[in-house]
Amino acid sequence: MSDDRSVVDMDPDVARRLFEEGAFLVLLGVPQGTELGIDCKSWQVGPRFKGVKMIPPGLHFLHYCSVNRPSHGGEIGPKTGLFVTLKPREILLAHWDPKEEDLDFSASQNEEEVSRIRDNLKELDTSLGPYPYEVMRKWVSLTDRLSHEVAMNLQPLSGRICAFSDVVPEIQFRHTEDRAEQPRNDTACQSMKEGLDKLPRMKQREGTELRFSAIPEKMYPPGATPAEITRCSLDLSYALDTVLQNYELRPLDLLGELQFAFVCFILGNVYEGFEHWKSLLTLLCRSEETMRKRKELYLGLIAVLYHQLGEVPPDFFVDIVSQNNFLTSTLQDFFQYVGGPGVDGSLRKRAEKFKAHLTKKFCWDFDADLDDCAPVVVELPEGFSVD
Template structure:
C-alpha cells in the first residue's frame, strides 16, 4: 500500500501482533485502487497482497475501484463490508474485475486457506500493517455494535454502497413492452411534468440498509386530541415503539444502530446513514418520558455523541436553506431534560454540553 505506516512498537510486541492478529489476504486488487480498513485508507501499490496484524473484533473494509490511467484514472463510488475477525483468522478474497468487487468465496476453501497460512511468512513483505494509530478512534465509534447487530443492519447483499443500486419499477425487457406504453410527444410545461414522465425507480432488492423504521405517526391508535399534542411534543411513544419492535431485550442496541449509521456516513460515504442518524438522534433527544425511564440508554448516548462529534467540523450540521444548526437545536432540547431527569447538577449539564462544543 502506498503511504502505509505502522506506529513504532517493540519488536516482540509486533511479532505477537503478527501471530495473534487476523490477516486479510486480498489478491489481484488493481494498482491505484483506494482501499482502507476502519478509519484509514490508502492507494494500493503494485506489491499489495492484503493487511496483517488486525486486532480481533469488528472492522469495516472499504474500497473504490479505479479506471486505468489511459481512461483517466477516475475513482468509482465506495463500497464496503463489516467483518468480525477472530484471533489468527485468515480471510482470503480475490478481486473480481468484472464486478469490481472482492470475492470472499475462497475463504470457504479450507485447503486454499491452509496453503496461505503455511506461506504467511513469505507473504509478509506484501502485507500492509493495520493502522494502529486509528484503533482507539475506531473502537470509540463502534463499541456498541455487536457482530449480530452489524449483520442485521448490513444489506442482504453484504455490501454497503455509497450510491444506491436503483432499477425501474416496471421492467420493460422487450421492445414491444416499451412500445405499448403511452407516449406524450408534447413539450413539458413544467419541471414537475418532466419528472412525472421519467420512469419510476426503486432500490434493487437486497441492497438497502436495514435500519429500524421510525413511526410516521407519533401517537397511539385512537389517541385523543390532547394525547396527539402531547405525543407530538414528547416522542417517547415513538421511541418505545422502535425499541419494542427492534430491541425489546437489548435497548442499548439502539445506540449501536446510531453508531452504525454514523460510520456508514463518515467512512462509507452513505448519505442515507447520515439521514437515519439525524432521525434517531432527534427521536432520542425529544423523548422526555423515556429519559426518566431509561437512564442507562441516555448516559450511553452522551458517550456515543461525544466521540462522534469529535469527527466532524462544528459547522457541518448547518442547514444550507434555513441556516439553523440541527445539532445545536437538538442538543438544547436534550439539555433541558438532563438536569431533572438524570439527577445531574447544572454545572454537570454545562460540562457535558461543553464537551460537544470543543
C-alpha cells in the same frame, strides 16, 4: 501500502501480540491505484499489495473504490464497504473480480486454498501492509456499542454497503405493450413536475438496502385523541419506544445502530446513513419520558456523541439554505429535558459536563431562545481562543 512505520513506532509488546494474535485480510489481484481502507484509514494500493496483516480481532469496516485504467481517465468509482468480524489469526481471503470491480470472498470457504495461504504467510509478509494501529483507539471509540450481531442485521443482504444506491425500475417492461402504456417523453415538458412524471419510477435493487430500524410515520398510537397526538408530538417517547421494540432484550443496542449509521456516512460516504443518524438522534433527544426511565441508554448516548462529534468540523450540521444548525436545536431540547424533574442526578451531571464541552469546543450556545432559528454562536472576546 508497504510502509511499516506503524509497526516500528508500536510498543514492542503490542506488536508481538498482534503478530501472534492478529488476523489477516489477504486480498489478491486488487488493481494498482485502488483506494482501499480499513476502519479509519485508507491508502492507494501499490503494485505489491496483497492484503493487511496484524489486524486486531473484532469488528472492522473494509472499504474500497475501484479505479479506471489511466487510458480510461483513471477515475475513482463510488465507495463500497462491508463490516467483517475477524477472529484471532483468522485469514479472510478474497480475489478481485475485474468484471464486477469488487472483492469476491467466496475463496474464504475453500479450506484448502486458505490452508495454502497460511503455509505461505512468511512469503506474503512483505506484501501485507500492517493494520494502522494509530487509528485503532479512534475506531474502537466509534464502534464500542456496535456488536457483530447488530452490524450483520443492519448490513444489506448483499453484504455490500454502497455509496450509490443500486436502483431498478419499479415496473419491468417485458413486453412492447407495457411500454406503450407509459407516458411518452418525446414532447417538450411544460414544468419540472411534468418532466419528473415522465421518468420511470425507480426502486432500490432487492437485497442492497440498508436494514435500518423503521422510524414510525406517525408519532402517536392508533386511535389517539387530539390531546394524545399533541403530547406525543412534543415528547417523542412513544415513537422511540416503538423503535426500541427491535432491541427489546438489549435496548442499548440502539446506540450500536446509531454508530453503524454514523460509520456508514463518515467512512462509507452513504448519505442515507447520515439521514438515519439524524432521525434516531431526534427521537433520543426529544423523548422526555424515556429519559426518566432509561438512564443507562442516555449515559451511553452522551459517550457515543462525544466521540462522534470529535470527527466532524463545527459547521458540519449547518444547513446551507436555512443556516439552521440541526444539532444545536436538537441538543438544546435534550439539555432542557435532561434538566427536568424525575431525571437521574448522575445523568443530569454528565449532561451538564457534555454541554460545557460542546460550548467550549464548538462555541454553541444552548441557552439561547428556543424559538430562534438563526445560527447559535457564542461571541468570544477579541483574541480569545478555545483551542
